[in-house]
Amino acid sequence: MTVSTPSPRSNLKVFLPAPPNSTSSPLPPTIVSSPSPPETVSLPASPKRRSFPAMPSKLSCPFPPDRISSDEKP
Numbered sequence: 001m002t003v004s005t006p007s008p009r010s011n012l013k014v015f016l017p018a019p020p021n022s023t024s025s026p027l028p029p030t031i032v033s034s035p036s037p038p039e040t041v042s043l044p045a046s047p048k049r050r051s052f053p054a055m056p057s058k059l060s061c062p063f064p065p066d067r068i069s070s071d072e073k074p
Helices: 008-015 017-025 027-033 038-040 045-060 064-070
Strands: none
Touching: none
């Protein structure tokens, strides 16, 4: 009887950690079910795209350096 008790107990201990792992798995599904990914890709996508055109404008500012190059030529 004493040997039978430790066996079932050991099995229970191994089985317990297994189910919890399965419950942890639903974590990814929760992220997919959450409209977080779609919102992040949809919302930031538009605002970021609008912000990009503004940045290129600032990149066009390199004109001043061009003037410096022109000054060096003469």
